[in-house]
Amino acid sequence: MRIRFLHGAAVLACAVLLQSGCSESADQTTDAAAKHKNGQSVESKPAEVALQPVDPKGYAAVLAKHRGKVVYVDFWATWCGLCRKEFSHTVELSRKYAHQGLAVVSVSMELEPKSDREAALEFLQAQQATFTNLLSNIDIENAFEAYDIEGGALPHYKLYDADGKLIKIFGGAPETPPDLKQIEAAIKAALAAKNASP
Amino acid sequence: MKYQSAVFVSATLACGLLFSSAGLAAKFNKQVDFGDKAPDFKDLEGVDGKTHSFANYKDAQVVVLTFICNHCPVAQAYEKRFISFVKQFKKKGVVFVAISCNKEQSDWLEKMKQRAQQRGFNFDYLQDPTQKVGRALGATVTPHLFVFDKDRRIAYMGAFDDSLNPSRIERHYVIDAVNALLRGQQPEIKESRQFGCRIEYERK
Numbered sequence: 001m002r003i004r005f006l007h008g009a010a011v012l013a014c015a016v017l018l019q020s021g022c023s024e025s026a027d028q029t030t031d032a033a034a035k036h037k038n039g040q041s042v043e044s045k046p047a048e049v050a051l052q053p054v055d056p057k058g059y060a061a062v063l064a065k066h067r068g069k070v071v072y073v074d075f076w077a078t079w080c081g082l083c084r085k086e087f088s089h090t091v092e093l094s095r096k097y098a099h100q101g102l103a104v105v106s107v108s109m110e111l112e113p114k115s116d117r118e119a120a121l122e123f124l125q126a127q128q129a130t131f132t133n134l135l136s137n138i139d140i141e142n143a144f145e146a147y148d149i150e151g152g153a154l155p156h157y158k159l160y161d162a163d164g165k166l167i168k169i170f171g172g173a174p175e176t177p178p179d180l181k182q183i184e185a186a187i188k189a190a191l192a193a194k195n196a197s198p
Numbered sequence: 199m200k201y202q203s204a205v206f207v208s209a210t211l212a213c214g215l216l217f218s219s220a221g222l223a224a225k226f227n228k229q230v231d232f233g234d235k236a237p238d239f240k241d242l243e244g245v246d247g248k249t250h251s252f253a254n255y256k257d258a259q260v261v262v263l264t265f266i267c268n269h270c271p272v273a274q275a276y277e278k279r280f281i282s283f284v285k286q287f288k289k290k291g292v293v294f295v296a297i298s299c300n301k302e303q304s305d306w307l308e309k310m311k312q313r314a315q316q317r318g319f320n321f322d323y324l325q326d327p328t329q330k331v332g333r334a335l336g337a338t339v340t341p342h343l344f345v346f347d348k349d350r351r352i353a354y355m356g357a358f359d360d361s362l363n364p365s366r367i368e369r370h371y372v373i374d375a376v377n378a379l380l381r382g383q384q385p386e387i388k389e390s391r392q393f394g395c396r397i398e399y400e401r402k
Contacts (some may be wrong), residue, residue, distance in 0.1 A: 079270075079271045079272075079395075080395060080396070081269075081395075082396060082398065111271060111272070111275075111362060139361065139362075139363070139366065140362050140393070141357070141360055141361050141362055141393065144391050144393040145391050149391075149393070151226070151228075151338035151339065151392075151396075152226070152338060152339050152342075152357075152391050152392040152393030152394060153338045153339045153393075153394075153395075153396035153397075154395075154396060155396075171396075172228075177396070177398055
């Protein structure tokens, strides 16, 4: 915990130094400051790569918190090869579109949420996934139903508009692996729609 | 087939309560529906070095077909359960067959043979390199199970049971479906949401 705190502080300091011109980083700093004020644990600082266990209600609350932004959710798992391979695309989308009002959320669907948590966090850290990372903490066989993962196949991506309405899913089966170009196009369109309305 | 399904859903919504589970369109499969005929695969190579066709199982009372592969931890978690299923149901005229549509190197036939031997598979484990069987049934993940009645129509599809962890199982979907069919009845639960490792179909 202490180490993680120090690590987090170091990452935060570096992030501010290195990317002070970047609005995504500025967002995170503000977020972190706000959290700190509320007395929440250091672990949930978005500037550090953190992983927050949630149940479906917690997931809905996270979505609600992002109301006003277009939200892109990546459902993935450490045991899913294709998820690991394509996760960098999610990171890239966040870097590219966060300043236009895209909030990126990842939800890790581990087979044993408790024991697999560390591996999931390590992966997210390596990916520098400095957005909201969630860990589904309900039994895996219920999670696919609870989060409506079509075809029961990962990766699965959901796109919500600024009003929190689900506008698109990717990875619905029996589709072949989700088309990353289509995903980016849909995000662009959603952002354009959001930024066009007052 | 997709659109047929959509029409079915609306129709079912209108009169679903009247008919209970009979005639309900599949919720978790966009490709096939209950009562659809099994795809008639031919000459798939098995880990036993022979080729297998669906017609070989013509005398079976019930056929349970599952998509699996070597590398998937979810499929692996079910291997023991499949083996005991076969031990229990083979003598009752139930055939259990596993097919892999995966193209990854770790799932190639040679590796399938090794896995089958190591794990002591007591059922046919076949390779479908064209992925046709998986596509025809709308199989999305490993493991994804299909139970066919005597006429080889889909009677159940989805997961094997309701828990990855054997100590938490409450509903044995496939076993219950097979038992119902052996009694000459339709399964009470006809589908569940399958989950596991995505079958990566090649883009056409």
